[in-house]
Amino acid sequence: MKAISYSRYGPAGVLEYGERPDPKVGPDSVLVKVRAAAVNPVDWKAREGYLQAGLEAVFPVIPGWDVSGVVVQPGAAVDEFAVGDEVIGYVREDFLSRGTFAEYVAAPVRTLARKPLSIGFEEAAGLPLCGLTAYQVLHHSLKVQGGETVLVHAAAGGVGSLAVQLARHAGCRVVGTAGPHNHDYVRRLGGEPVEYGEGLAARLRDLAPDGFDAAFDTVGGEALRVSAETLATGGRLASIADAEVFSYGGRYAFVRPDATDLAHLAGLAEQGIVSVHVDRVFPLEQAAEAYRLNEQGRTRGKIVVSVEWED
Ligand SMILES: NC(=O)c1ccc[n+]([C@@H]2O[C@H](COP(=O)([O-])OP(=O)(O)OC[C@H]3O[C@@H](n4cnc5c(N)ncnc54)[C@H](OP(=O)(O)O)[C@@H]3O)[C@@H](O)[C@H]2O)c1
Secondary structure, three states: OEEEEEEHHHHHHHHHEEEEEOOOOOOOOOEEEEEEOOOOOOHHHHHHOOOOOOOOOEEEEOOEEEEEEEEEEEOOOOOOOOOOOOEEEEEOOEEEEEEEEEOOEEEEEEHHEOOOOOHHHHHHHHHHHHHHHHHHHHHHHHOOOOOOEEEEEEOOOOOHEEEEEEEHHHEEEEEEOOOOOHHHHHHHHHOEOOOOOOHHHHHHHHHHOEEEEEEEEOOOOHHHHHHHOOEEEEEEEEEOOHHHHHHHHOOEEEOOOOHHHHHHHHHHOOOOOOOEEEEEEEEEHHHHHHHHHHHHHOOOOOEHHHOOOOO
């Protein structure tokens, strides 16, 4: 099969497009014919070697944890999915080896859900990792409740844009940080945009004089510090970007594959309650360009790589 892979840590230039062996399919996995795979910052952080203390790499590594596609071969013990089923997945193992930037990926059923039929493969590929992150942080870590005021950082990004929609669906008022060019986009998601940078704490106090009931940090550093400073008494804080959150009494989260959470998200997408904005689509062979663009930190929604099939 054709795939993107890298044989050593380094910048996007280490990515190669070429022939790789087809994946083997274990008894509780399915072989997915990939239609689209989404870019996530964790892919390039891992490729650079930034995560090697906690994440082993078995080279050559095929990057990518997000996928949408079609089941072509269920494993012997799989009765959840059949040939032809359209699926989405957050296909993360505890090591880097065989990811989703390929024509085929073997995906354990615990990482999969049925693809919402009402959305295309490209939008669907952007849902699993960011949707699960947003859902698990809001509902498992922060335990947001209707009527609460919630702060979401990088509200125009992959995780933030889904967090705004999910928190609104939970009945919360949502304030989201974003650059001015993204303010209308954040409003369309249901959030109240606020510009980040110098003076952020004062702007947040104007919007939420009693403080935030919950804050979702996706940026770290100054964003985390300001989040802690603008919490209401008893407010909850969670970060996916900065372990310093512990020093503020908050929680650190790392998204887990969860078939039940993913099926729930797929249902929300099917009903149009959450959507994924597809910022740019690249063909598989141009994955390095897709990563270079994401590394600039300006993605609105998701950058997606699409695999072209003739049939
Ligand atoms: N621990 C976990 O489980 C987990 C899971 C997913 C992601 N993450 C991490 O969380 C971070 C966000 O992920 P993502 O996928 O949402 O990234 P992303 O989509 O690449 O984020 C891009 C967005 O960030 C915004 N942004 C950049 N700097 C900002 C700042 N200082 N304040 C507010 N917004 C800012 C940009 O908006 P503007 O153009 O408006 O500036 C852009 O829309 C990454 O570091 C990622 O590795 C962790």
